Amino acid sequence: MLKINSIEKTFNPGTINEKKALDGVSLHLKPGDFVTIIGGNGAGKSTLMNAITGVWPVDNGSITLDGINVTGLPEYKRAKYIGRVFQDPMMGTAPDMQIIENLALAYRRGKTRTLKWGITKREKVLFHEQLKILGLGLEDRMTSKVGLLSGGQRQALTLLMASLQKPKLLLLDEHTAALDPTTAAKVLEISEEIIDKDNLTAMMITHNMHDAIAHGNRLIMMNNGQIIYDVEGEEKKKLTKEDLMKKFAEIAGSEAESDKMLLS
Amino acid sequence: MISYFESLHIGNLIDSLPGAVAQGIIWGIMALGVYITFRLLDVADLSVDGTFTTGGAVTVMMRLAHYPIWACLIVAVLAGLIAGTVTGVLHTKLGIPAILAGILTQLALYSINLKIMDMSANQSFAFNEDGLWISLGNVPMAILVSAIFALAIIVLLYWYFGTEQGSALRATGSNHSMSSAQGININTMKIIGLAISNGIVALSGGLMTQYQGFADINMGRGAIVTGLAAVIIGEVIGMAILGKRMNFWGKLFFIVIGGILYYVVVAVVLWLKLDSNYLKLFTAVIVALFLAVPYLKKKSKSSFKRAKKKGAKLDAENK
Numbered sequence: 001m002l003k004i005n006s007i008e009k010t011f012n013p014g015t016i017n018e019k020k021a022l023d024g025v026s027l028h029l030k031p032g033d034f035v036t037i038i039g040g041n042g043a044g045k046s047t048l049m050n051a052i053t054g055v056w057p058v059d060n061g062s063i064t065l066d067g068i069n070v071t072g073l074p075e076y077k078r079a080k081y082i083g084r085v086f087q088d089p090m091m092g093t094a095p096d097m098q099i100i101e102n103l104a105l106a107y108r109r110g111k112t113r114t115l116k117w118g119i120t121k122r123e124k125v126l127f128h129e130q131l132k133i134l135g136l137g138l139e140d141r142m143t144s145k146v147g148l149l150s151g152g153q154r155q156a157l158t159l160l161m162a163s164l165q166k167p168k169l170l171l172l173d174e175h176t177a178a179l180d181p182t183t184a185a186k187v188l189e190i191s192e193e194i195i196d197k198d199n200l201t202a203m204m205i206t207h208n209m210h211d212a213i214a215h216g217n218r219l220i221m222m223n224n225g226q227i228i229y230d231v232e233g234e235e236k237k238k239l240t241k242e243d244l245m246k247k248f249a250e251i252a253g254s255e256a257e258s259d260k261m262l263l264s
Numbered sequence: 265m266i267s268y269f270e271s272l273h274i275g276n277l278i279d280s281l282p283g284a285v286a287q288g289i290i291w292g293i294m295a296l297g298v299y300i301t302f303r304l305l306d307v308a309d310l311s312v313d314g315t316f317t318t319g320g321a322v323t324v325m326m327r328l329a330h331y332p333i334w335a336c337l338i339v340a341v342l343a344g345l346i347a348g349t350v351t352g353v354l355h356t357k358l359g360i361p362a363i364l365a366g367i368l369t370q371l372a373l374y375s376i377n378l379k380i381m382d383m384s385a386n387q388s389f390a391f392n393e394d395g396l397w398i399s400l401g402n403v404p405m406a407i408l409v410s411a412i413f414a415l416a417i418i419v420l421l422y423w424y425f426g427t428e429q430g431s432a433l434r435a436t437g438s439n440h441s442m443s444s445a446q447g448i449n450i451n452t453m454k455i456i457g458l459a460i461s462n463g464i465v466a467l468s469g470g471l472m473t474q475y476q477g478f479a480d481i482n483m484g485r486g487a488i489v490t491g492l493a494a495v496i497i498g499e500v501i502g503m504a505i506l507g508k509r510m511n512f513w514g515k516l517f518f519i520v521i522g523g524i525l526y527y528v529v530v531a532v533v534l535w536l537k538l539d540s541n542y543l544k545l546f547t548a549v550i551v552a553l554f555l556a557v558p559y560l561k562k563k564s565k566s567s568f569k570r571a572k573k574k575g576a577k578l579d580a581e582n583k
Contacts, residue, residue, distance in 0.1 A: 076443075076447050079447035091441045091442060092445065094438035097435060101434075102435075105431055108446075117427060118428050118431040
């Protein structure tokens with residue numbers, strides 16, 4: 001489904017702030033794979049997602065999605081194939097627009113925006129049903145401005161928007177990190193449901209070791225812009241938090257010590 | 265002092281009101297254009313000072329060449345669309361900050377407007393000639409026709425911003441990262457928004473030229489501020505009257521009302537025999553006040569000063 005071939009990205013090349021954020025990352029995902037990604041700060045996790053969504057072009061390497069080479073496509077064109085939920089709940093929705101308008105925009109992801117009316121009657125019914133599934137009562141306030149919603153509600157809505165048009169790839173970038181524990185659990189549960197229901201191919205960055213182990217069929221660990229550990233299937237199921245900590249220290253060496261705290 | 269008050273006749277004020285209403289509606293149309301960029305796209309577009317004049321210049325020159333008035337207005341709108349596109353391209357494709365892009369277009373338009381007007385600072389035709397839709401010579405008619413124009417534009421804007429493309433444009437103004445993630449080309453949307461906005465502003469300039477019978481190279485100076493004044497006055501009045509029932513129709517409608525109110529206030533100021541040269545200062549102060557009030561209100565609810573006072577009070581009670 002997703003084929004990443006040794007991509008590289010260096011920020012601020014030739015300056016004192018030069019940072020090799022992605023250093024030859026290769027990754028192949030099969031359809032239906034659900035990968036969790038862990039790693040310390042600055043390991044390149046979010047950079048990898050930005051490379052996949054096309055926030056900027058990569059320096060080297062290629063990215064192919066379901067047979068389509070997207071390496072040369074800008075973000076708004078790749079959006080046709082990719083659903084994304086950001087870490088910041090404010091980033092995924094338009095605050096000045098109604099819940100239903102946000103959904104209608106997402107429903108047209110990847111399609112030409114014509115001069116036809118922005119929301120049809122049929123869609124209103126569909127959105128009502130979909131919102132009901134979230135179980136947050138949003139279906140009763142479809143014309144409320146999204147800016148009035150809480151962070152958790154906005155993340156749940158963003159999730160729904162990302163999956164409304166079945167994406168070839170769903171990217172979750174620490175999407176529960178800014179939420180309180182209860183809401184985070186709820187949003188994670190909704191994510192799992194959505195991924196299961198449509199059998200989506202998904203990637204999820206998390207700082208929570210427990211979540212990384214509990215969710216998905218595959219786990220990768222990143223450090224210094226490289227994938228340093230990749231485990232799937234039965235082997236992943238048997239993983240424990242301690243295993244991961246040990247693995248991390250072993251592969252990444254002493255520089256990982258400072259990151260241990262962040263991961264625990 | 266007494267002679268000053270004796271010199272003010274309420275009749276004079278009443279006589280000047282219809283003209284103020286007509287001008288107010290025309291500026292209200294201009295403000296609808298400003299609203300698109302300022303509120304919906306979240307861009308302060310200063311090119312409108314130039315495009316308002318461009319609309320006027322095109323109208324007066326085509327009129328002098330005996331073109332029918334509808335043709336003058338259509339070309340005026342086209343000129344505005346082009347000018348807005350230029351600002352949009354400068355901003356999005358060439359990476360120039362929006363405010364500076366607008367200023368550059370505005371500056372360039374000064375020369376272009378002069379060229380359109382045959383290198384003359386003003387051009388006029390007889391305002392009572394035949395074939396005009398709006399004219400000082402028939403103010404009630406002017407009010408009616410400009411109101412029809414305003415209404416037509418409100419209906420068009422309401423429709424457009426409800427379509428798929430219009431919704432994408434609103435999303436662009438509301439959240440860039442969300443828009444890109446939903447497959448919206450935000451650069452294209454910004455260019456379209458700036459083009460439409462300037463097209464409407466140029467139309468308004470064309471109507472104003474028709475009304476007063478001339479175009480002046482400086483007629484657009486400060487247009488952005490007048491437009492903002494109308495938008496803000498309209499929003500405040502609209503919220504006061506409609507409150508929570510304020511919808512998109514209401515917003516657009518009250519912007520035109522804001523334009524009218526602004527010109528009524530101007531009429532009163534002139535009636536009070538204040539030097540009209542101070543009008544721009546007056547407008548700037550009004551707009552600054554209206555922009556500052558919501559901010560100061562919010563701040564007064566949560567300020568360090570207040571926190572200090574409250575804290576001191578609590579400490580005193582606990583002693």
